[in-house]
Amino acid sequence: MPVAEQVRSRAAERPDRLALRSPSRTCTYASLAADVDAAAVGLLERGARPGGLVAVDVAEPVDMLTVLLAADTIGAVPLVCDSAWSQEQRSAVLDAVAPEIHVRERPRPEAEQERRPPPERYVPHPEDLAWAGFSSGSTGRPRAIVRTRESWIGSYPAAEKLSGLSWSDTVLVPGPLVSSLFCFAALHGLAAGAEVIVTGRWSPRAVREVLSEVDVVHAVPHMLDQMLTWIEDQGPEASQRRNRPRTALVSGAALPPGLRERAAAAGVGVVAYYGAVELSFVAVDPDGAGLRPFDEVEIDVRPTGDEATLGEVWVRSPWVAEGYLGGATGPFRWDDDGWATVGDLAELPPPMIMNTNRSYSTVSVHDHGSIQLRGRGDGAILTGGATVVPEDVEAVLAAVPGVAGVVVVGMPHEQLGAVVTAVVEVADIERGAAGDDAENDGADGGDTSMDGTPVTRALLESVARRELSLAQRPRRWFEIDRMPRTAVGKPARAAISEGLASGTLNARPVR
Numbered sequence: 001m002p003v004a005e006q007v008r009s010r011a012a013e014r015p016d017r018l019a020l021r022s023p024s025r026t027c028t029y030a031s032l033a034a035d036v037d038a039a040a041v042g043l044l045e046r047g048a049r050p051g052g053l054v055a056v057d058v059a060e061p062v063d064m065l066t067v068l069l070a071a072d073t074i075g076a077v078p079l080v081c082d083s084a085w086s087q088e089q090r091s092a093v094l095d096a097v098a099p100e101i102h103v104r105e106r107p108r109p110e111a112e113q114e115r116r117p118p119p120e121r122y123v124p125h126p127e128d129l130a131w132a133g134f135s136s137g138s139t140g141r142p143r144a145i146v147r148t149r150e151s152w153i154g155s156y157p158a159a160e161k162l163s164g165l166s167w168s169d170t171v172l173v174p175g176p177l178v179s180s181l182f183c184f185a186a187l188h189g190l191a192a193g194a195e196v197i198v199t200g201r202w203s204p205r206a207v208r209e210v211l212s213e214v215d216v217v218h219a220v221p222h223m224l225d226q227m228l229t230w231i232e233d234q235g236p237e238a239s240q241r242r243n244r245p246r247t248a249l250v251s252g253a254a255l256p257p258g259l260r261e262r263a264a265a266a267g268v269g270v271v272a273y274y275g276a277v278e279l280s281f282v283a284v285d286p287d288g289a290g291l292r293p294f295d296e297v298e299i300d301v302r303p304t305g306d307e308a309t310l311g312e313v314w315v316r317s318p319w320v321a322e323g324y325l326g327g328a329t330g331p332f333r334w335d336d337d338g339w340a341t342v343g344d345l346a347e348l349p350p351p352m353i354m355n356t357n358r359s360y361s362t363v364s365v366h367d368h369g370s371i372q373l374r375g376r377g378d379g380a381i382l383t384g385g386a387t388v389v390p391e392d393v394e395a396v397l398a399a400v401p402g403v404a405g406v407v408v409v410g411m412p413h414e415q416l417g418a419v420v421t422a423v424v425e426v427a428d429i430e431r432g433a434a435g436d437d438a439e440n441d442g443a444d445g446g447d448t449s450m451d452g453t454p455v456t457r458a459l460l461e462s463v464a465r466r467e468l469s470l471a472q473r474p475r476r477w478f479e480i481d482r483m484p485r486t487a488v489g490k491p492a493r494a495a496i497s498e499g500l501a502s503g504t505l506n507a508r509p510v511r
Helices: 003-013 029-045 061-073 087-097 149-153 156-163 180-191 204-213 221-232 236-240 259-265 390-398 457-467 493-502
Strands: 018-021 026-028 053-056 077-080 101-103 129-134 144-148 170-173 195-198 216-219 247-250 269-276 280-285 298-303 310-316 344-347 373-376 381-383 386-388 403-413 417-426 476-480 507-509
Touching: 003 018, 003 029, 003 061, 003 180, 018 029, 018 061, 026 029, 029 061, 053 061, 053 087, 061 077, 061 180, 061 195, 087 144, 087 457, 129 149, 144 149, 156 180, 156 247, 156 269, 156 280, 170 180, 170 204, 180 195, 180 216, 204 221, 216 221, 221 247, 221 259, 259 269, 373 381, 381 403, 381 417, 386 390, 390 403, 390 417, 390 457, 403 493, 417 493, 457 476
Parallel strands: 018 195, 053 077, 053 101, 077 129, 170 195, 170 216, 216 247, 247 269, 417 476
Antiparallel strands: 018 026, 129 144, 269 280, 298 310, 310 344, 344 373, 381 386, 403 417, 476 507
């Protein structure tokens, strides 16, 4: 059943039940269902059709969800966009995926429109392409991911079992809907008939105002950390009062040490899980015993070499996405046996299990209990719930006049998992590139671009704000005279990352 039909069923059962609440809007299930129908008629009048791609690019989160459900009503494929994109980003993204319709305006509520017949209901099929969203590293190389209807809604019962979610609960969704983590949370809450509070972005003030009313919250670790601090500030008796969530579902990065214990002391149960936009739910840890396969998910960790201590995580499940839109390429790939991966790495548990029925050696997580994740094999950075592809950030920064080279890596961060860090090699105006022929003595002239403009942190950050999403923007900036390179001239990414971590890289903060 489409999510939109589930919302209509809830409206018939409890029309006056609050459905959505944002800092600026509130609606009941009855009014939401009516507004969804009105928006669906509007989409049909604009030429939307079953299977067609509808880019939904609306800032207000209640309006965003209304249009998403309207597209679902008529069998179109809603593509969740980010209203915070710059015009350059928006053009690059939409030119690549070529949606049939681009919705940027708020849909007119049903009460403000002339009465029109409701839209004809689309007869759904489980294999329909039904939901689409973006992976985090979309700038320059857009990666829109599309999923079937069943891969999206089929996991709802398992998610409800983990959270204990029921129609009487209030669900807090404190992040942007362009993130599949938060979009899934909002739509799942509506399908269950719960009241869903959506902030549209992480807003400490907005979240703190409603936290005492919430039963279930979806968050990344740094959000939960802040919420727990607010609860702890109320004193030790806070955990005995109805002023905190019952359950927090947390993803996007590993839980920092002690966070689960702090939550338990505050009376909040934590369900940590691991997934990816392309793979959906993969593994879950509801009790601190480690990540185990999510319902109906098989996980194999495949060695990356004869002497490897880490392996690549491969998944086979009903929840895996169909692929990228617009001919985009990325870390998502499959094998002939129906297994998929995005290049995440995990520890290889001893002893190795050789599976003679396949052409590769594999370690089954089911045989060893839990999975120990260790980042991305392609260098992707997991930061605060988002996945940032370094090459996307490097392409933007390398275009800054005076930048001879740039490498982007993740530096460990207790709450965010990692922070995006840029190491910049500045061109020498006398030689045309830094360090090509002689040692750079670090004089002020080496920090000047080819057109005479200093390559400063302010300049780099202004470019990042204009052309990169919030998750992609570096938080730490270093300058280096000569970039370490491999024998074939490529930046030695691993050496740079290790040198930053150990303090042995001859780099200095960009001023």
